[in-house]
Structures are given as C-alpha cells and as structure tokens.
Amino acid sequence: xxxxxxxxxxxxxxxxxxxxxxxxxxxxxxxxxxxxxxxxxxxxxxxxxxxxxxxxxxxxxxxxxxxxxxxxxxxxxxxxxxxxxxxxxxxxxxxxxxxxxxxxxxxxxxxxxxxxxxxxxxxxxxxxxxxxxxxxxxxxxxxxxxxxxxxxxxxxxxxxxxxxxxxxxxxxxxxxxxxxxxxxxxxxxxxxxxxxxxxxxxxxxxxxxxxxxxxxxxxxxxxxxxxxxxxxxxxxxxxxxxxxxxxxxxxxxxxxxxxxxxxxxxxxxxxxxxxxxxxxxxxxxxxxxxxxxxxxxxxxxxxxxxxxxxxxxxxxxxx
Amino acid sequence: xxxxxxxxxxxxxxxxxxxxxxxxxxxxxxxxxxxxxxxxxxxxxxxxxxxxxxxxxxxxxxxxxxxxxxxxxxxxxxxxxxxxxxxxxxxxxxxxxxxxxxxxxxxxxxxxxxxxxxxxxxxxxxxxxxxxxxxxxxxxxxxxxxxxxxxxxxxxxxxxxxxxxxxxxxxxxxxxxxxxxxxxxxxxxxxxxxxxxxxxxxxxxxxxxxxxxxxxxxxxxxxxxxxxxxxxxxxxxxxxxxxxxxxxxxxxxxxxxxxxxxxxxxxxxxxxxxxxxxxxxxxxxxxxxxxxxxxxxxxxxxxxxxxxxxxxxxxxxxxxxxxxx
Numbered sequence: 128x129x130x131x132x133x134x135x136x137x138x139x140x141x142x143x144x145x146x147x148x149x150x151x152x153x154x155x156x157x158x159x160x161x162x163x164x165x166x167x168x169x170x171x172x173x174x175x176x177x178x179x180x181x182x183x184x185x186x187x188x189x190x191x192x193x194x195x196x197x198x199x200x201x202x203x204x205x206x207x208x209x210x211x212x213x214x215x216x217x218x219x220x221x222x223x224x225x226x227x228x229x230x231x232x233x234x235x236x237x238x239x240x241x242x243x244x245x246x247x248x249x250x251x252x253x254x255x256x257x258x259x260x261x262x263x264x265x266x267x268x269x270x271x272x273x274x275x276x277x278x279x280x281x282x283x284x285x286x287x288x289x290x291x292x293x294x295x296x297x298x299x300x301x302x303x304x305x306x307x308x309x310x311x312x313x314x315x316x317x318x319x320x321x322x323x324x325x326x327x328x329x330x331x332x333x334x335x336x337x338x339x340x341x342x343x344x345x346x347x348x349x350x351x352x353x354x355x356x357x358x359x360x361x362x363x364x365x366x367x368x369x370x371x372x373x374x375x376x377x378x379x380x381x382x383x384x385x386x387x388x389x390x391x392x393x394x395x396x397x398x399x400x401x402x403x404x405x406x407x408x409x410x411x412x413x414x415x416x417x418x419x420x421x422x423x424x425x426x427x428x429x430x431x432x433x434x435x436x437x438x439x440x441x442x443x444x445x446x
Numbered sequence: 447x448x449x450x451x452x453x454x455x456x457x458x459x460x461x462x463x464x465x466x467x468x469x470x471x472x473x474x475x476x477x478x479x480x481x482x483x484x485x486x487x488x489x490x491x492x493x494x495x496x497x498x499x500x501x502x503x504x505x506x507x508x509x510x511x512x513x514x515x516x517x518x519x520x521x522x523x524x525x526x527x528x529x530x531x532x533x534x535x536x537x538x539x540x541x542x543x544x545x546x547x548x549x550x551x552x553x554x555x556x557x558x559x560x561x562x563x564x565x566x567x568x569x570x571x572x573x574x575x576x577x578x579x580x581x582x583x584x585x586x587x588x589x590x591x592x593x594x595x596x597x598x599x600x601x602x603x604x605x606x607x608x609x610x611x612x613x614x615x616x617x618x619x620x621x622x623x624x625x626x627x628x629x630x631x632x633x634x635x636x637x638x639x640x641x642x643x644x645x646x647x648x649x650x651x652x653x654x655x656x657x658x659x660x661x662x663x664x665x666x667x668x669x670x671x672x673x674x675x676x677x678x679x680x681x682x683x684x685x686x687x688x689x690x691x692x693x694x695x696x697x698x699x700x701x702x703x704x705x706x707x708x709x710x711x712x713x714x715x716x717x718x719x720x721x722x723x724x725x726x727x728x729x730x731x732x733x734x735x736x737x738x739x740x741x742x743x744x745x746x747x748x749x750x751x752x753x754x755x756x757x758x759x760x761x762x763x764x765x766x767x768x769x770x771x
Contacts, residue, residue: 191751209759243770244763249756332726334734
C-alpha cells in the first residue's frame, strides 16, 4: 500500500492506495497554521481507518510543505504539486486537455496534450481568487464556506466587483452592501470577478481547450464552478476526489517508483512529540535561517542552510 | 606599480556583463578595484520613491562602497548597441547615485552611447582615464588590454556559469573548473543580465537549476547575427537593446538546440511587462512552441519556494517530452 501526502497552505490531504490505485483511506483536514500537527493528526486518522492492518510500501509528499512533510514522515519521494496533480488527472481522464487547480493560496493551470504536460502556470505575487480569500469573505458575511457556494447560485443580478486585487474586491463589496445589494448578488458577483481574474492572470496566454478538469478545494464551491462554466461556455469535469488529487498523484508516483525499502517512519509518529526550531547561522553573509526538526526531542533533520553544513540527515530523494 | 587609489564598482546592473573589462582597465591604470558585497539574505535594501529593484540595488550597493573608495564608477549607459538604446533609467543612474550620496563621493559617470562616435566605448574610457590622470596613450593601452581580457572571458562564459558556484562567476582570479559530467538537459535562461546573475534578485535560481540537472545557456552565447535574425522581421522595432537581446535569443532558442527556455522577468520592469505580452502574441501567431517555455517573475518579496516549485515542474515537463521522443 502506498501513502500520498499533500500539505498545502490551508489543508493537509492524505490517501492510501493499493496496487490497483483504489483508495483505501483518505483524510482531509485544516492545518490551522500548524502543518506538523496536521500531519500527525492525519496519520492517526488514516491508521485508524485502516484498522491497523497496514504495511506501507512507499510514501510520497507534495504541496508547498512537501519538504517539511517528507522529513517528518520519512518520504521515499518528494514531488512538486504541478506534476502530482497532473499524474492524478492523466490516469483518470486520459483525454483531458486542461487542469484548473485552485487551492488555499495557490491557483494553477496545467495544459495537457495527449496525456502529457506541455505547459503550466501558477499565480504569482497575488492570491486573489484562491480559497483563503473566499474563506475570509464568507467569514466576514457570517456564513459557512459551503453555504457561500449555494448562495452564489441564487444570485439574480450579480453585481460587478473589482476582482483584480482582494483588497479592492473587499472595499468594493462593502460599498455594494452599503448601497443595498443583496448578499446573493454580491457573492455571485464576487465569484464572477474572481474567475475573470484567474482566467486573465493565471491562464493568460495559455491555450485553454476542453475537456477541462477542475480540482482543488475551491472546486467544491458551486458558485466558482458555475462562473467558470459560464465564462468558458463549457462544462467542467470535477473528479470525485477533487480535493485529494495532489495526494493521489503523489501516491501513484511512489507506487510506480516502487521503493525497495520504504523510509516511512510508521503511523506511530502521530504519538511522538514533533517540533521544529529555527536559528540563524552567522557564519557568512547569507545568514541562513536554519530549521531543525525534532522527534522526541532528538534532532532528526535539518535544512535551510544554503551551504548544507548542518544538513546531516541523509534526506529524502528530491525532485 | 604603486596603488593610486580605489575605484568602487557597485555589483549591479551591467556589472553582470562588463565587469571584467572595467576591472582590467582600472587596474592597468594602477587603481585598485573594490566591488560591493551582495545583499545577503538579511540585507537591507535602500528604498527610494517607486523604483524598480535593480535601481534600488544600485543605490544600496553604492552606499555600501562610498566610505571605502575614492571614486565610484557608474557610467551613463545610453546605448550599448549601434542602433538600440538602454532603458532610460540607465541614463539617469549616475544622477540617482549622486543624489543618494549627497555629493559625498566622486562619481565617474562618462557617457557611453555606441550610436555616436564621440561616445564610443574607447572614447568614454579615455575620458574616464583622463579624470584619473592617465594620458591618452596609457588609456588606450589599458583599454585594449581590458577589451582583450573581456573577449577571452566571454569565450569561457558558458563553462564558468555551469562549473562555478554563481557567486564566484565574477571572481576573475578563479579559473573555471574542468567540465563535469554531462547534464541531461540544456536549458536557455533569458533575461537582463542583472536579473540572471544577481543571486540577491533571483534567489540563486541558477544554482538550483544546475542541481536539477540543467546545463545553462545564456544569450551571451549568441552572436549579434543570430539574435538579429529573429528580430529583423518584426513589424515594429524594439528600441531597447535588452528587449532586442531577450526577444531575439528567446526565439532563437525556441527554434531548437535546447530542451527548454526560461525567461526570468522582473515584476516591476516596464520593458519586461511589454516583452512578455509581445512574446505571447508572437508565439500565438507562430502556433505555440514545441520546446517548453517557462516565464518566471521575480520581485523583491517573493520567496524561493515559488521559484523552485515551478522549476521542478518544468524539469518534469522537459523529461516527459524527452522520454516521449
């Protein structure tokens, strides 16, 4: 069995698959700003779902905290999230030509042709239109993020909201609310403008062809999905496990890599004390911020040093 | 020879191409050359108005040098090509430094404008030499020696950039190491030299690229002819020399010979913003590219992670394309 872990900026996702790529256990939880704890909780609930009859033959990590996660759990493979997401899609939808992936802080577009990634882009300096902004706006309106999507569908006359920048969007939305527009129309308008921002910034210059697969946490948001479909005048494919695709991709990659002996430290990790501590190295002008990972008060890994002086652990395979 | 004094060269802007020439010239005239340090990870950037990052770096590096030297060398680079011009900010660079220094240090700021005979590279350096007390004969000899050194340095460029840690590429005393093992990918990195080679700007992305198995090719490897071949049929001339070099080399490399092309752009750069759009449109007309192309945008706030993730994914794209062939 193979374990795929995707530690994003807002959520942590894990899946365990068998040789036939069937999902045996899955987990989706919020990090609450503490990725180490989230990974430990994730491992705990995965292990309880597998009823203890688990032997992991390989583990892989992806997502923006993939290196941290890899040091912690002992991963056999570390993969960037673009490749991980596309691997998961190519197997499920061999004809897919485009992947939209919108997560907590990142949004990306991946262009596929005949089952191969030929181009991709990620949002750059701005996180407008990603999950955390939607979260924040839902919280401001006092509604759950699940309700947010449903309300957007009820918009009769979506208002125009500046979607270029989240700061401007918020100002604009407050203005619309104060002159009397309904919550539904404002949310509907926000979805429309975020979609336009995504298509004009992240997807700019990319050839967007159908079939399009839409995944990542934001794919759960009906309002965004509808707005994308309206703007592109085409239906989107939303995979059953739209939120777990990165973890799925990682698990598949490590299954294919077939590690001879896995580095995985086991599910007991969830019961150990795990922490990190940082210090600044003053040896040279780089002034690297070095991070040490401690498991049961013992330093097991170290990174962040450009010269690799402190990096005594053998470390996982990168790539 | 007795040391006549110290010339400070800020490690910014066209330092990243012409330093070997500048250094040899001043040393031949008996001056010691002092180069500013890098910013380092915690370096404090001097902010002034709403400028682009390279200009902020120019001021920061100049301030770093001002107490240590007799003169600062900040040439007024109007044009480094017989028909194209530099970004207008280069023209004002010495004035910006002058203002920031509040007149506390002497600045050697002779104009270089290769479109005009009066401001050729040689004449400009002769004038600079004169300010330093060298007569025309001494100046000429020093310049010729510097020029020869520069041409030889450029010949060894590709090996230097690939075999040395990026920080040592402009340590002229350090010889390039013998070529190490073949890398699986040949990748062209395109952009302004001060974005490509300044590790404070690009978070040492080239070293990361090398660790991913990429051999780096830069526009420096191309002749003027090869670059011009790709820009001669444009409907409107690109009048910046950096624009000409970027567009010309990008389309040169996209026509073959490399596994991928990476264009490093700077977020605040007006030229880059226009070029990006221009490149997109031209690619569309050409029906896309079969060689993978990655646009990486740099700004002073971005962390290294965003860059490395994209570069790792780009490596995977190149790999897949290779295995498919």
